[in-house]
Ligand SMILES: Cc1cc2nc3c(=O)[nH]c(=O)nc-3n(C[C@H](O)[C@H](O)[C@H](O)COP(=O)(O)OP(=O)(O)OC[C@H]3O[C@@H](n4cnc5c(N)ncnc54)[C@H](O)[C@@H]3O)c2cc1C
């Protein structure tokens with residue numbers, strides 16, 4: 001049995017934990033796959049590299065509205081894919097070498113608890129004063145008859161395929177469905193989205209979700225309120241039997257992409273044997289300071305939080321590092337707001353309350369919506385579909401939520417995130433700062449002035 005000061009499981013956001021402040025600790029890290037985890041290898045980063053390429057294709061196709069004759073001759077998928085992963089793949093070896101050169105023991109097999117604070121890694125057993133669990137999540141595979149007998153993709157594999165498929169059925173209508181339908185649709189794949197809910201991106205503000213559903217339906221076949229009954233092999237492709245408002249239908253496609261959410265990897269580390277309590281959704285239970293039910297064991301990232309977003313995992317990694325070194329001065333994330341963006345077309349970004357949530361919870365609110373088309377830059381874009389929506393507290397005049405659908409949404413929302421985090425009022429944000437003319441931020445300013 002080997003003893004360490006610190007053992008970190010999972011080298012996604014867990015890798016960010018290690019810095020000079022804890023360099024003196026005798027440390028081991030355990031990662032059976034690639035350093036960088038989901039975000040770097042099969043999540044945020046490669047997907048956005050594909051999205052930028054898809055945006056370029058769509059930009060060329062949409063140029064006619066500006067009076068530009070442009071055509072897209074071909075997307076060289078293999079060249080795009082190899083550019084993306086040619087940049088990402090070499091990082092693993094250098095990250096492993098870097099840790100080893102800095103005195104960290106790197107274990108490359110899965111870690112499983114055999115008792116509280118006793119970890120089996122291959123033939124070795126490791127104990128430590130402090131464990132940090134950053135083992136992430138993985139795509140959820142729904143219980144659909146026949147799915148176990150056909151080849152299908154998840155976000156883990158679809159970015160590495162050899163050719164752009166002629167057709168694709170996408171099961172799910174969330175983040176991954178929205179982003180990958182944009183990517184493959186732009187590259188020429190005929191996409192059919194099967195969504196069991198009434199709209200795509202149902203957890204977004206209902207106005208944004210409705211607008212996105214309408215726009216996505218112009219590009220792809222979108223089946224709403226539809227469930228997948230079964231899946232079967234169909235020559236080289238798949239036949240997906242779905243049941244929707246118009247009855248049963250068999251969808252035939254070259255490729256199947258399953259994206260119905262992600263599940264935390266608590267089973268892969270045997271949380272039960274480690275004495276770790278889980279919450280009602282199967283995540284590791286932790287308090288606001290990211291302490292688990294076992295003293296000396298901390299957890300961060302997708303395995304513990306429900307947002308499953310990289311900026312949350314990054315922030316948690318900084319907090320856990322601080323808290324394990326300064327137990328007398330525990331930090332939390334509770335006062336921070338959790339924004340997100342969906343990098344589809346058009347982009348979507350949100351923070352805080354949705355209008356339907358405010359209504360459901362009986363929270364009084366003011367709402368203001370401003371179209372990009374009402375601003376000078378919106379005119380330049382010839383935009384007709386994008387908007388900024390802000391919800392505010394009628395008494396305090398602080399921002400309760402903000403929702404943007406349109407070009408640069410993920411960037412435009414940042415002043416509103418800032419305002420929420422700092423508790424600024426609508427009037428402060430609207431009137432005490434100048435908004436550059438004629439930038440798209442004027443849509444944000446005008447939405448605020450409408451409150
Ligand atoms: C397609 C896609 C796109 C995304 N895009 C975005 C985005 O644009 N913005 C955003 O904020 N978020 C995005 N996300 C979410 C983001 O990737 C995750 O929230 C983030 O990677 C979680 O980090 P983590 O460190 O918790 O887990 P991970 O990055 O998954 O790291 C966990 C690591 O633990 C390892 N591991 C698992 N079990 C064990 C074990 N028993 N022992 C040791 N190691 C183990 C795994 O191999 C893995 O390397 C995206 C996700 C996907 C799938």
Ligand SMILES: NC(=O)c1ccc[n+]([C@@H]2O[C@H](COP(=O)([O-])OP(=O)(O)OC[C@H]3O[C@@H](n4cnc5c(N)ncnc54)[C@H](O)[C@@H]3O)[C@@H](O)[C@H]2O)c1
Nearest residue numbers: 142172173174175176177196259260261307308341342343
């Ligand atoms: N831009 C980003 O930040 C980004 C991008 C991609 C992924 N992610 C992260 O990855 C997570 C997983 O993404 P996702 O799209 O797989 O999940 P999701 O939770 O965003 O969406 C799941 C979708 O699948 C549908 N669904 C669930 N079960 C179903 C079933 N049995 N049949 C048909 N539809 C079903 C749901 O109605 C929902 O629309 C996201 O929640 C997010 O945290 C983030």
